[in-house]
Amino acid sequence: xxxxxxxxxxxxxxxxxxxxxxxxxxxxxxxxxxxxxxxxxxxxxxxxxxxxxxxxxxxxxxxxxxxxxxxxxxxxxxxxxxxxxxxxxxxxxxxxxxxxxxxxxxxxxxxxxxxxxxxxxxxxxxxxxxxxxxxxxxxxxxxxxxxxxxxxxxxxxxxxxxxxxxxxxxxxxxxxxxxxxxxxxxxxxxxxxxxxxxxxxxxxxxxxxxxxxxxxxxxxxxxxxxxxxxxxxxxxxxxxxxxxxxxxxxxxxxxxxxxxxxxxxxxxxxxxxxxxxxxxxxxxxxxxxxxxxxxxxxxxxxxxxxxxxxxxxxxxxxxxxxxxxxxxxxxxxxxxxxxxxxxxxxxxxxxxxxxxxxxxxxxxxxx
Numbered sequence: 001x002x003x004x005x006x007x008x009x010x011x012x013x014x015x016x017x018x019x020x021x022x023x024x025x026x027x028x029x030x031x032x033x034x035x036x037x038x039x040x041x042x043x044x045x046x047x048x049x050x051x052x053x054x055x056x057x058x059x060x061x062x063x064x065x066x067x068x069x070x071x072x073x074x075x076x077x078x079x080x081x082x083x084x085x086x087x088x089x090x091x092x093x094x095x096x097x098x099x100x101x102x103x104x105x106x107x108x109x110x111x112x113x114x115x116x117x118x119x120x121x122x123x124x125x126x127x128x129x130x131x132x133x134x135x136x137x138x139x140x141x142x143x144x145x146x147x148x149x150x151x152x153x154x155x156x157x158x159x160x161x162x163x164x165x166x167x168x169x170x171x172x173x174x175x176x177x178x179x180x181x182x183x184x185x186x187x188x189x190x191x192x193x194x195x196x197x198x199x200x201x202x203x204x205x206x207x208x209x210x211x212x213x214x215x216x217x218x219x220x221x222x223x224x225x226x227x228x229x230x231x232x233x234x235x236x237x238x239x240x241x242x243x244x245x246x247x248x249x250x251x252x253x254x255x256x257x258x259x260x261x262x263x264x265x266x267x268x269x270x271x272x273x274x275x276x277x278x279x280x281x282x283x284x285x286x287x288x289x290x291x292x293x294x295x296x297x298x299x300x301x302x303x304x305x306x307x308x309x310x311x312x313x314x315x316x317x318x319x320x321x322x323x324x325x326x327x328x329x330x331x332x333x334x335x336x337x338x339x340x341x342x343x344x345x346x347x348x349x350x351x352x353x354x355x356x357x358x359x360x361x362x363x364x365x366x367x
Contacts, residue, residue, distance in 0.1 A: 003035045003364065004093055008085060009100040011046025013222045017190025018275045019100045020046040022122070022164035024053055026098065029353035040088055045190065045222045060084055078108040086115045096120065096360060106131055118364050124295045134363060138163035138352050140306070141298045155363050163352040165278050168260045170350030175284025177338045178267050181331040183214040185266035188292065189276055191222035196315055198228050200270060203320055205236055209328060214238045216262050219254055221245040268330060273300040281308055281344030286337040288326055290315050308344055
């Protein structure tokens with residue numbers, strides 16, 4: 001039985017790329033199981049990413065295309081979007097709609113539900129009672145968020161067993177942790193709206209104890225500060241820029257690489273919170289994590305509490321001295337790094353998307 005499945009998700013400078021990346025991971029699993037997939041999306045970076053993965057993308061109108069801005073929960077905008085999505089559901093005979101955006105309301109989801117056989121919502125924040133058939137929260141925090149069921153038949157898929165980690169992280173080799181730290185990876189994800197990559201690099205490069213290290217810097221597809229980073233890499237031979245997107249084609253100073261390869265060669269990482277932390281865990285790379293957005297705060301807190309990462313706090317409250325001290329302490333604590341690495345590689349088994357596919361299809365067949 002082949003089903004038509006649509007994803008309503010965005011990826012771009014203002015919303016980051018995490019939603020799009022995990023939806024692509026889930027879409028790949030549905031596609032492997034013989035189903036037909038399309039995307040309903042608004043923003044340039046996400047649209048282009050889905051197209052590069054050979055998916056059909058139907059572009060939804062954005063409120064303000066130039067700034068890629070839209071107002072979360074704005075009733076008029078959501079009503080207009082719901083109308084557009086409903087028309088697409090009919091035109092493409094969609095059986096299952098997967099929604100992954102915070103720009104929703106209960107009314108919006110309720111409106112869509114009557115026009116599709118199964119409505120799936122991918123969540124991180126448990127903001128209100130979701131009128132959908134299936135809720136997916138594959139975060140380490142999912143089981144701690146006290147979800148209430150909208151109806152008795154609603155399916156809740158919660159916790160790391162349902163994490164939508166990308167395919168390249170599904171079969172990582174056991175990590176051998178080096179006694180000496182020689183390479184550090186820096187990433188803020190697909191976007192860097194606050195130019196934190198440059199700020200962190202500048203800080204680390206001026207510290208005497210860190211000047212012999214190699215810094216592996218991931219340049220996201222939504223970065224706007226590439227020139228500054230390129231200049232730093234030209235001034236400092238120990239700064240190496242990487243990208244896993246078309247960004248690498250646009251500059252000889254940026255090397256194309258799969259993200260997992262960068263994580264595996266790096267002894268330590270400094271990273272924004274969110275889905276990237278599960279990728280570092282899968283690679284066994286000990287990580288200092290900072291919070292870039294509200295939806296990351298509980299994840300970073302819980303992962304630190306359970307010993308998977310070391311938190312250095314909110315991005316806008318980072319203290320230079322504290323960042324340096326946290327890094328030097330972790331560099332010098334081989335036992336701690338070894339323990340973080342071991343625990344991390346047990347956290348996500350890479351089978352989350354297949355579990356979600358099975359549960360969604362079972363639910364579809366049940367009624």
